[in-house]
Amino acid sequence: MRTDIVHIGAGELTYEIRNIVNLGEHLQKLGIKTYWENIGDPVAKGEKIPQWMKDIVGDCVQDNSSYGYSPTRGVLATREYIAAQTNKRGGVQITPNDILFFNGLGDAISKIFGFLKRTARVVVPTPSYTTHSSAEAAHAGDRPVTYRLDPNNHWYPDLDDLEKRIKYNPAVSGILIINPDNPTGAVYPESILRGMVALAKKYDLFIICDEVYMNIVYNGQSTLPLSDIIGDVPAIAMRGLSKEMPWPGGRCGWIEVYNGHLDPLFEKYVNSILNAKMMEVCSTTLPQIVLPKLLSHPEYDVYLQERIDRYERCSNIAYDCLKDVDGVMVNRSNGAFYMSVVFEEGRLTNNQTLAIENVEVREHIEGLVNQDGVSPDKRFVYYMLGATGVCTVPLTSFATDLQGFRSTLLERDEETFTKIFQIIADSIKQYLAS
Numbered sequence: 001m002r003t004d005i006v007h008i009g010a011g012e013l014t015y016e017i018r019n020i021v022n023l024g025e026h027l028q029k030l031g032i033k034t035y036w037e038n039i040g041d042p043v044a045k046g047e048k049i050p051q052w053m054k055d056i057v058g059d060c061v062q063d064n065s066s067y068g069y070s071p072t073r074g075v076l077a078t079r080e081y082i083a084a085q086t087n088k089r090g091g092v093q094i095t096p097n098d099i100l101f102f103n104g105l106g107d108a109i110s111k112i113f114g115f116l117k118r119t120a121r122v123v124v125p126t127p128s129y130t131t132h133s134s135a136e137a138a139h140a141g142d143r144p145v146t147y148r149l150d151p152n153n154h155w156y157p158d159l160d161d162l163e164k165r166i167k168y169n170p171a172v173s174g175i176l177i178i179n180p181d182n183p184t185g186a187v188y189p190e191s192i193l194r195g196m197v198a199l200a201k202k203y204d205l206f207i208i209c210d211e212v213y214m215n216i217v218y219n220g221q222s223t224l225p226l227s228d229i230i231g232d233v234p235a236i237a238m239r240g241l242s243k244e245m246p247w248p249g250g251r252c253g254w255i256e257v258y259n260g261h262l263d264p265l266f267e268k269y270v271n272s273i274l275n276a277k278m279m280e281v282c283s284t285t286l287p288q289i290v291l292p293k294l295l296s297h298p299e300y301d302v303y304l305q306e307r308i309d310r311y312e313r314c315s316n317i318a319y320d321c322l323k324d325v326d327g328v329m330v331n332r333s334n335g336a337f338y339m340s341v342v343f344e345e346g347r348l349t350n351n352q353t354l355a356i357e358n359v360e361v362r363e364h365i366e367g368l369v370n371q372d373g374v375s376p377d378k379r380f381v382y383y384m385l386g387a388t389g390v391c392t393v394p395l396t397s398f399a400t401d402l403q404g405f406r407s408t409l410l411e412r413d414e415e416t417f418t419k420i421f422q423i424i425a426d427s428i429k430q431y432l433a434s
């Protein structure tokens with residue numbers, strides 16, 4: 001090329017959650033039975049969409065308007081419905097114009113970080129859901145600025161660390177919260193959330209709060225949406241249908257802007273996101289039309305609760321399988337449908353292996369893990385995939401130096417799920433002893 005055409009942030013865009021699928025598929029061709037625990041798609045893991053949901057979508061498909069463009073902000077009746085739901089909680093009050101729809105939160109995330117001034121940084125959690133941390137890092141063309149989630153304290157945000165990151169880095173203008181969290185499965189108590197809002201207020205920052213898993217909380221835990229406690233701090237909450245309905249292929253998510261008019265710079269920034277969306281015309285119309293009908297259906301809560309109960313059982317099965325395994329640290333997941341396991345410091349080396357009978361598979365895995373720059377946890381994850389077919393994601397791909405892996409809790413068959421976590425426990429033991 002005559003000139004360099006590569007974006008300054010291109011190096012920050014990696015998505016191991018899907019990258020590892022290539023390896024898993026290759027191993028499948030070599031005869032390995034694969035247990036996909038890498039991707040947070042309940043439908044891919046066999047979730048059966050209830051007939052009443054399909055009927056609502058089916059009826060809507062008969063309506064010509066569902067084939068047209070929708071208003072840039074989103075279908076008005078749907079925004080009215082969402083605003084009323086938020087307002088009736090009694091916290092911050094919004095209007096339908098404070099809501100903006102996207103083609104899934106992935107779209108929202110890339111616009112929200114993409115239209116932030118390059119030199120302005122949003123401090124993101126570590127570990128972090130990669131789409132957020134990579135989009136933020138790519139917008140700045142630099143490594144993400146992170147605050148610690150503490151595996152020794154239920155994966156809660158370390159507020160002292162967060163304050164230091166803000167205080168000593170004047171470029172930080174916002175805080176990202178993911179609650180309930182991916183990849184840790186943590187659910188933040190009110191006190192932690194209030195502490196984060198207080199820091200935003202103290203340092204004149206805005207908050208982005210990803211609440212896509214807000215209604216998937218279990219093990220007797222509870223939390224609050226940001227709207228309940230935000231007070232007068234400028235903020236953006238993110239919600240969507242992907243995980244809850246679940247309809248990840250519908251590509252439907254939205255943001256709710258809180259206190260959008262209280263700060264002129266924040267107002268201008270939010271407007272730039274709306275303008276960017278306007279250039280794209282609008283987001284997917286069909287899921288927006290069906291949204292109020294789905295969420296207000298009498299069976300909705302019953303169906304969601306049935307899923308939540310299953311995730312709770314799986315979180316406990318996973319925790320019980322791993323809690324006494326020497327060399328790793330685990331926390332019981334209390335929300336979303338992921339679990340992160342951390343190897344104790346110094347326990348992983350570059351010589352550990354798992355026995356792989358199939359010669360072709362063994363040679364393939366050995367070729368991959370012996371390349372330069374392969375992190376110790378990726379080495380473990382690749383060996384476990386080659387030896388057992390269990391496909392997880394290395395924790396270091398979630399913007400953290402902690403060595404470990406993330407597994408989903410989505411396998412619907414509890415016997416298979418238990419077997420998978422027994423395999424994981426045995427793999428850790430064998431690998432660390434090798």
Ligand SMILES: Cc1ncc(COP(=O)(O)O)c(C=O)c1O
Binds near residue numbers: 040
């Ligand atoms: C915390 C979090 N936010 C957003 C998303 C993306 O959601 P969407 O399907 O709406 O793009 C995910 C997907 O895994 C997620 O875990």
